[in-house]
């Protein structure tokens with residue numbers, strides 16, 4: 001499989017071309033990256049893409065609390081993460097930085113409040 005990516009690690013925005021085997025998750029050829037960080041970014045995007053998740057969770061008694069993951073989660077789990085967040089409730093006294101859902105779906109990422117309730 002071939003992909004062209006714009007590296008978002010720094011403002012230079014290198015265009016990276018990657019040829020990889022989807023089944024074996026092996027990189028066959030990579031060109032265009034100007035540094036090691038770009039190589040790691042392109043490898044992760046092709047082999048195991050992750051994303052930060054930003055959304056809201058219900059507050060007990062009413063209202064919505066903005067939350068986000070504290071680390072990126074696998075892109076393939078985003079829908080299941082949203083379902084878990086939709087089932088959760090934040091306490092009325094939640095403060096910015098509080099963990100609302102620890103280790104969501106065993107990903108190692110916590111869902112944390114980004115504002116006070």
Ligand code: SF4
Pocket residue numbers: 007008009010011012013014032033034035036037038039
């Ligand atoms: S490959 Fe390196 S230099 Fe190019 S955009 Fe990515 S981080 Fe920046």
